[in-house]
Amino acid sequence: xxxxxxxxxxxxxxxxxxxxxxxxxxxxxxxxxxxxxxxxxxxxxxxxxxxxxxxxxxxxxxxxxxxxxxxxxxxxxxxxxxxxxxxxxxxxxxxxxxxxxxxxxxxxxxxxxxxxxxxxxxxxxxxxxxxxxxxxxxxxxxxxxxxxxxxxxxxxxxxxxxxxxxxxxxxxxxxxxxxxxxxxxxxxxxxxxxxxxxxxxxxxxxxxxxxxxxxxxxxxxxxxxxxxxxxxxxxxxxxxxxxxxxxxxxxxxxxxxxxxxxxxxxxxxxxxxxxxxxxxxxxxxxxxxxxxxxxxxxxxxxxxxxxxxxxxxxxxxxxxxxxxxxxxxxxxxxxxxxxxxxxxxxxxxxxxxxx
Numbered sequence: 233x234x235x236x237x238x239x240x241x242x243x244x245x246x247x248x249x250x251x252x253x254x255x256x257x258x259x260x261x262x263x264x265x266x267x268x269x270x271x272x273x274x275x276x277x278x279x280x281x282x283x284x285x286x287x288x289x290x291x292x293x294x295x296x297x298x299x300x301x302x303x304x305x306x307x308x309x310x311x312x313x314x315x316x317x318x319x320x321x322x323x324x325x326x327x328x329x330x331x332x333x334x335x336x337x338x339x340x341x342x343x344x345x346x347x348x349x350x351x352x353x354x355x356x357x358x359x360x361x362x363x364x365x366x367x368x369x370x371x372x373x374x375x376x377x378x379x380x381x382x383x384x385x386x387x388x389x390x391x392x393x394x395x396x397x398x399x400x401x402x403x404x405x406x407x408x409x410x411x412x413x414x415x416x417x418x419x420x421x422x423x424x425x426x427x428x429x430x431x432x433x434x435x436x437x438x439x440x441x442x443x444x445x446x447x448x449x450x451x452x453x454x455x456x457x458x459x460x461x462x463x464x465x466x467x468x469x470x471x472x473x474x475x476x477x478x479x480x481x482x483x484x485x486x487x488x489x490x491x492x493x494x495x496x497x498x499x500x501x502x503x504x505x506x507x508x509x510x511x512x513x514x515x516x517x518x519x520x521x522x523x524x525x526x527x528x529x530x531x532x533x534x535x536x537x538x539x540x541x542x543x544x545x546x547x548x549x550x551x552x553x554x555x556x557x558x559x560x561x562x563x564x565x566x567x568x569x570x571x572x573x574x575x576x577x578x579x580x581x582x583x584x585x586x587x
Contacts, residue, residue, distance in 0.1 A: 248367075254288055310470070319369055330356060419452045432564075462567060468563070482569075482571055482574060485505060488567065497514055509521075
C-alpha cells in the first residue's frame, strides 16, 4: 500500500488540515465552557484537543520543513516559503508554551483554576491569529504560486521585462545588471576586461590568476596559486547566487560570497575538499551554520540562497545544507578562491529575491 498518494508531492498536504481543525475546535470548546460553566467535560475535552492539536502542528511543521528542503524552490517563491515556515514555527511555539501553562495551572494551582480560566481561554483565542497567518501563507504558496502542483505562477513583477537593464559587451563577454541589483556574468572571450573594470578585487589581483578562456567548454579558467577574492560592489538584501563551476582540478576551496561588507565580514557557501558548508565571517571569526560532506565531479551548478534568517545551499538543484542565523545587512556578491590548482567557471548569476 502506497502511504503517500500519487497526486501528493509529499505527505505535508495531507497533514496541514489537522492542526487547524483540532485547535479551532479546542478553542470553541473552551468558549462553550465559559458559557456553560456546569459542563466541566467541555474544558477537559478542549485540553485533549489542544494536546492532539499541538502534536499535529509539530508533525505538520516537520513534514513542511522536509517538503521545502526536498524542492528546488524558484527564486520568486523563496521569500513566501520562508514566511510560511516562520509563521508555522511561531504557531508551534505559541501553542506548546500555552499548553504547558494550561496544564501547570490545572495541576499546581487548582484553587485559582476558576479565576484563571477566563484569561487562559482568551490567550488561547490569540492562537487563531497565528493559525490564520500560517494557513494564509501556505495557501498562497499553493494557489498563488502553484508550489508542489507542478505549476509555478510568476508574479506580475517577474513577468514584466526589465526596461532599464544595463549591459556591457566587451569582446563578446556579457555582463548584465538589473534595476533591482541583480547581475549576471557569462564567460566569453574578453571577460578579463569586465573582471578588472567592473569588479573589486578584495584579495589578490586578476593578473595573479593567469586567466584563460576555454573555447571548448565556454568557460574561464583560473590558475589558483594564492587567495583571491572579487566582488561586484552593489548591495542586495535577499539573494540567490548561482554559479556553474568545475573544481576537479582545484586542491582547495571556492566560496560563493554574499552580503559582503568587507574582507572580515560576509556570508558564504564554501565547497571543496569533500565538504560543503554555509558560514558567516564576522570580525574575522568564522561561524558555520551547517556543514555536510560532498564529493564533486565534473561540471556542477552551485547555488546559495539567503533570505531573512534562512540559508540554503544547493548542488545541481538538490539542497545539501540548510542553516539559520540572524538576518544579514545588504551586501555585495562575489567569489573567493583558496588553495592551488585550476577552477573553471561558466556563469555567475546574482538574483535579488525582493524588488
